[in-house]
Amino acid sequence: NAGVTQTPKFQVLKTGQSMTLQCAQDMNHEYMSWYRQDPGMGLRLIHYSVGAGITDQGEVPNGYNVSRSTTEDFPLRLLSAAPSQTSVYFCASSPRGPNTGELFFGEGSRLTVL
Amino acid sequence: AQSVTQLGSHVSVSEGALVLLRCNYSSSVPPYLFWYVQYPNQGLQLLLKYTTGATLVKGINGFEAEFKKSETSFHLTKPSAHMSDAAEYFCAVSDLDFGNEKLTFGTGTRLTIIP
Numbered sequence: 001n002a003g004v005t006q007t008p009k010f011q012v013l014k015t016g017q018s019m020t021l022q023c024a025q026d027m028n029h030e031y032m033s034w035y036r037q038d039p040g041m042g043l044r045l046i047h048y049s050v051g052a053g054i055t056d057q058g059e060v061p062n063g064y065n066v067s068r069s070t071t072e073d074f075p076l077r078l079l080s081a082a083p084s085q086t087s088v089y090f091c092a093s094s095p096r097g098p099n100t101g102e103l104f105f106g107e108g109s110r111l112t113v114l
Numbered sequence: 115a116q117s118v119t120q121l122g123s124h125v126s127v128s129e130g131a132l133v134l135l136r137c138n139y140s141s142s143v144p145p146y147l148f149w150y151v152q153y154p155n156q157g158l159q160l161l162l163k164y165t166t167g168a169t170l171v172k173g174i175n176g177f178e179a180e181f182k183k184s185e186t187s188f189h190l191t192k193p194s195a196h197m198s199d200a201a202e203y204f205c206a207v208s209d210l211d212f213g214n215e216k217l218t219f220g221t222g223t224r225l226t227i228i229p
Binding site: 040041042043044045048058092102103105106107108 | 148155156216218220221
């Protein structure tokens with residue numbers, strides 16, 4: 001029972017490099033989202049999607065892109081990494097949305113930008 | 115826009131003592147309220163949630179929370195702390211814009227249990 005799978009778990013980048021954090025869920029959830037977690041700031045929503053082909057911005061979208069071509073996958077792209085993007089990133093999914101069901105979280109991806 | 119304030123970034127209690135983690139929210143309309151728990155090196159998992167109806171909500175692992183509209187609070191309690199309760203706890207609020215739902219999390223409270 002995989003749930004929400006995030007890869008990689010750890011990544012070190014240099015400033016200006018690009019990369020993609022992968023997120024896949026096998027629960028047929030319509031709603032998927034990306035959060036970043038920083039000390040003393042809790043979790044902040046980056047982008048979310050209510051279904052395949054539909055994405056929207058959260059609280060801190062700058063510097064990140066997303067797409068949702070399938071129900072299962074919701075990758076997060078960093079186009080030109082900056083030290084301010086050093087964080088732990090969590091992908092979360094829900095059957096219809098956080099109001100109507102709980103969010104299921106992945107184990108996180110720890111990113112360091114030098 | 116809604117917001118959440120968690121009073122106390124660190125709380126320590128003795129094993130067997132009462133656990134009280136505070137959460138106050140700000141919202142223009144009655145919100146949905148949640149508590150999530152994060153164990154070390156893991157993602158978050160839902161403890162309990164309030165949507166409508168009974169204001170005292172029971173969750174997993176013996177935790178409960180009471181929605182008090184007059185105080186705009188949703189404090190989390192557990193009568194007797196256990197060592198396994200050591201974790202970080204997040205209060206979250208969501209608006210009622212179905213189909214455009216966003217959870218806003220508090221900054222978290224790290225709970226330490228003293229043997």
